Amino acid sequence: MKKIMDALKNIMQNRNVRFGASAVLMTLATLCIIWFAQKILSDRPLRVDLTENKVYSLSDQTKKVIKELKTEVKATAFVRKLGSEAKYIEYMLTELGRYSPKFKFEIIDIDVDQVKWQKYMIGEANTVVFETGENPAGASAEPQKEKKAAAAKSLPYKRKDVKQQDIFQSDPYNPQKIEPKGEQAFINAVYSLTEDKQRIVYFTEGHRELSIGQGDRNGLTELANYLKTENYYIKTVKISTEGMVPEDCDLLVVAGPLNPFFDKEAEAVKNYLKNGGKAFFMLNPDLPCGLEKTLEYWNIKLEKGVVLDKRSFFQPILPIPSYKIHPITSPLDKDQVPLILPYSRGISDLKAKLDPRVVSRDDLLMTSESGWAAAEIKNGEKPVFKEGRDVKGPLALAVAVSEFVKADPKKTPASAESKETQFVLVGSSFFISNQWLTQSRGNLDFFINSVNWMLKQENKISIRPASDDLKRLEITPLRANIMFLVLVVLVPLAVIGSGIFVWLKRRAK
């Protein structure tokens, strides 16, 4: 034993061992400090989001919804605490909790508290359970005080589970890329708990409209996902088969029909609207949609030709309209969020007298003074405005129409109260396609704000969780040449030239 101790003493006195050991200890200490610091900072993150759109911060809409909570909402996250998913979930819930004392949350490590996990009957990790009211099964995330319990008893119990695949979604264009979408998923859960009724949105079919089931650039899958996020239930309808707009329809969406509606279908849409219906029309230029007469009933005229606007940052055929004052557009106008309306048509009014009806029509989006509708665009030729043939701007590209209609007291004597017909008409359909929705942030906000305005969901009218806007560079052939000359030729040559100069100078010495 003594020999071993002496040998150890000799080893410890060795200079190499001492230096080596101190270096190893110092390295380990630094690595541990880094790990602890990361842990502390992940609990209380010191983050500054410098992006212009605050892409990595909670959106105005989310803050608004949480701040305006009338009932207490509890979120219980069942996670494996070591995973990065758990950190993200905890971060999002902490951020949400900052905006209202009525939003409570608890993080349960399923490896530690298996009892609670089983009580809630959760199948997989990284699931967040949102609840309002008192859980009748007693699986409450936190023990309620008596007072609170008494108050909660008056509220019906509601529960919504948000699973891992709702929080971490893969990019449809790049399935390898997983994007955290917790903000949308959590807000959707809050909506579904706090709203009285889930509204149903019908998309018309049968006229080669843009489809909610189509995942390519011309499809509407992105839009459908966002509508679900706002707690809308989405269905499709073939009016020609049904013979009418379904009775449970809260909003009818007509997304760029390439084939016209039959007269009977148009009549069914008109009757639906006249009875206080809501609709969102998106109509392509230079194509008969079959709804012209229906729109004329509300004094709307669809202009011929494709709108061109020289002031567009991109091409004239991709106008970036200005916002007119309206509840739909005000949040977008305030934050100067750009909106692109590709391949659009102008909208004007018939100037017909509608007395005694009172119809309010508001322009929402307008071209600039230099915008006009070209009746003819020939391939390879620059379109030129021709008086009499083309329509001079500025042109309205989107309008909102409202009319109060009195219900027929003979038919429905019990509920003879007035209803409000409302529709939004946009002279473009591609602006809500997957391609444009991902490229231009304002397009989505405009559509959803319009839907929320018509369905009286004003608390939802705002700016949605942002995604990174890609701002295009204006590169002309001359600019490209300058770029090549500077980046590829001049700068490397200057470096090599300096090297040769120094070498020659030293050689001369």
Add this chain to the structure above:
Amino acid sequence: MNAIWSISKRELRNYFVSPIAYIILAVFFIICGLFGYIVYVAKAPYAQLVYIMSLMTSIFMFLSPMLTMRLLSEEKKQGTMEMLYTSPITVAEIVLGKYLGALLFFGVLFFISLEFPVFLMIYGKPDLPAMLASMLGFLLVGGTLIAMGLFASSLAESQIVSAIIGFALVIVFWIMEFFSSAVSGSVGNWLATLSLSKHLESFNKGVLDGGDIFFFLAMSFMFVFLTIRRLDWKRW
């Protein structure tokens, strides 16, 4: 402090009287220039600095061992290290001076690379604060890579060996996140926190994260400290 400054100035001068600085700068800007031109003109004409910053970081990752390999190896090989040891300058001052010299060279490289943001600002409207965050990330990761290279340079007399060790170190810390996924539990979690690429993500997104800034500063400190310990050991 004066000693550190004198050593760093001498190092910077040494860079520019040897062909290595010009080779590094020329290789760096030819690749970045070509890539930048292709990306911004043909592939993705968007005012996003992150495209070029990611490439600049990757190229500098390969070039940094070349930049740092001679810092201490050359002194050892030429026998001038003994002179430095016997001078009144402390080991810490020698190491910090050399580190600062390499950082100043990196500063020159960074300054020239500002050509990219300048182009983006002339040809488009980039998100300026996000762009600054991305540039800060490049500066911090550059400082860490140089510290790693400096430590590698203290381990061998041969510059080639130093460069290989430096490169291995950089690669290991760069793909640490990949290793961490193979190890479960808290060890895997701990390994993931040491990944250089993971800590660079938030800068490239345009977010300044206190944890990430701390990580790069702590890693730089650790490797500079290890270099000092290594030279101290050799000195006595």
